[in-house]
Amino acid sequence: MLKKILAAAAVAAALLLAAPAAANAVGYPSGAPCTFDVSTTQAGDSATLTCVPGTWRDGETITWVGSGSDGASIVMASSVTFSKHANGDGSDVLHVTLPSDASGTYTITGTGASSGHVCSASLTVVPADASASTISDPGSSGLADTGSVIAQWAIWTGAGLLVIGLVSVAVAAWMRKVRSS
Missing domain, CATH: 2.60.40.10 (Immunoglobulins)
Incomplete structure (x- = not known):
């Protein structure tokens, strides 16, 4: 069971690491803006x-x-x-x-x-x-927008998988304890 959990975690990590590479595969125009x-x-x-x-x-x-x-x-x-x-x-x-x-x-x-x-x-x-207040950007929080290379859904998916994995490990440990007693 632990092998399956580790395999699922490895697949999830690979997907999270591959997402930025897929975004960079887009053919952007040559030259800088x-x-x-x-x-x-x-x-x-x-x-x-x-x-x-x-x-x-x-x-x-x-x-x-x-x-x-x-x-x-x-x-x-x-x-x-x-x-x-x-x-x-x-x-x-x-x-x-x-x-x-x-x-x-x-x-x-x-x-x-x-x-x-x-x-x-x-x-x-x-x-x-x-x-002068009209000129300021209404959507700005005043902080620099540095962007992100990971989509928000990917972060939530990774966090969900992590929680599921931790629950699975806890259940497996509990089952092992119950069987041994």
């Missing part, structure tokens, strides 16, 4: 879009396009569509100024000329007259 320095800003303000080294090929020409409810008024150095070269390490930094009457979600998309890599980042814009 580009992100804004803020997730929400007020109309008329500026935001900085940063692409980490390796996002683009070294010195590659990137065409940036802005879209949103008033995409034609976005200022990216000169216009709503703007081309520039990536840095020598494949990184890039883009300063974006939003229209003073902007509201809603604005998306800035970069396309590499030689790699064909596409990277988008979105920014939520609140009207300039909105209070």
Whole structure:
């Protein structure tokens, strides 16, 4: 009986360890993501879009396009569509100024000329007259969201199997004691 319990525990442990490997098997796009320095800003303000080294090929020409409810008024150095070269390490930094009457979600998309890599980042814009409390993330607890590599159901399944295993061991020990007396 103990061999079966140990085998079940080994299978459960193998499943828990294999779950992150299965999640990593997804074919993610090449290159690193580009992100804004803020997730929400007020109309008329500026935001900085940063692409980490390796996002683009070294010195590659990137065409940036802005879209949103008033995409034609976005200022990216000169216009709503703007081309520039990536840095020598494949990184890039883009300063974006939003229209003073902007509201809603604005998306800035970069396309590499030689790699064909596409990277988008979105920014939520609140009207300039909105209070500062509107800008904070309503779903945030104030703590960093570090994510998890194990699904919550897998944790509960593992805990349940552990409890079942402990109960089985206790019952087996009790049965052995009853038989010996």
